[in-house]
Amino acid sequence: MLNRRTLLAASGAALAASTFARPHIARAAAPFVQPPLPYDESALAPTISARTVGLHYGKHHKGYFDKLNALTAGTPYADLDLEAAIRRAADEKEAAIFNNAGQAWNHNFYWQQFTDGPAEPPPALVQAAERDFGGIDALKKQVVEVGSGVFGSGWVWLVEDGDTLAVVGLKDAGNPIAEKMRPLLGIDVWEHAYYLDWENRRPAHIQAVLDERVNWSAVGERLGA
Template sequence: MQMNRRHVLALSGAAAATILFAPAIRARAAAPFKQPELPYAEGGLAPVISARTVGLHYGKHHAGYFKKLNTLVDKTPYADLPLEEVVVRAKKDGDTAIFNNAAQAWNHNLYWQQFKGGSAAPKGAFLQAIEKDFGGFDELKKKMTAEGDNVFGTGWVWLVKDGDKLSIAGMQDAGDPLAEGKKALLGIDVWEHAYYLDYENRRPEHVAAVLGKLVNWEFVGEQFQA
């Protein structure tokens, strides 16, 4: 089959368009959930959490949950929902794989944000609630550390607002208060990837150090007031 000059030009143009627009097409085809930027440098939490741990935790584990979630929700009704709704609905509907990845994506979003700005003490109405429900700030930290050690295997320890009351909840794997209709104010990751490079099997030491030296309690108080 012979091709005239017009055919050649048309095909060349189509090929060029494919090359030029292929990245955009791939971007549109990717699922909608995007991992937020880390709000500080990877070394910004050292020495409590090393840059190496942050790099692996954020760059591999957290990123991996988003990647897997986007694959799972592609061409499903979940793809059009906010991440929080995906967590709640997937839990309710028993879509375990989607829940696990959506919850872990959401859990880590809060996890990284709660350290932004550095350590700060609770104050105001939030501090009053801590004193009422735990007997003081030091008692809250002790109880969260103990609960973090009680979580068997992998999971999270959460500071939760349920109505007008604060409570502590240890949850396994991807479990979070959001899926139970409660408000998560603070979450400490007790999966081994969060601490093992720095603390080996000394999980309580890690939790205590994070609570005492990294958490921006002003940020947590803002979640309490919201």
């Protein structure tokens, strides 16, 4: 017989699976559940090695979910999805919850954008990049420059800010949702994301991810979504 705990676990797993069926959404139910990696750990090699993916997903990403569940157990946050938890924690200045919810969401988004990649950008994204950066290559150059300039740990994001594309670097668990911007692409520039494969060559890592792993078709689908 299914009890309430079993039903909650089953519904959480179903929602986690649906996260990767819709690339423009990254959320988890309460209790917060880490979605499955949508491909084998070796699928991103050699740009991102299986060893890096295993540690990144299995240790770091999982750790954010574990910590978030510990922090929110028995609180109103436990009834929220990740996006709502991020917004509420930002408003209430709950730094620990914000950091772990933000990093959980950021990594959900990060793994999704490589599914079925690499793929070419659709016309709408090409046109927007031409309008706001001078083309896709210029957009990539901006992502590399901004990502390389994030001091210490953080993320570089391609976002839709109103009707304009922009590239922003955010520290630590920085998340476009909290900044009221729509995320289109996010690259982790914490050292755990690249150091085993690229050592201190962060710019080269970012460029390789943009050129060799990002599903630009999925990025384009998020545009104006």
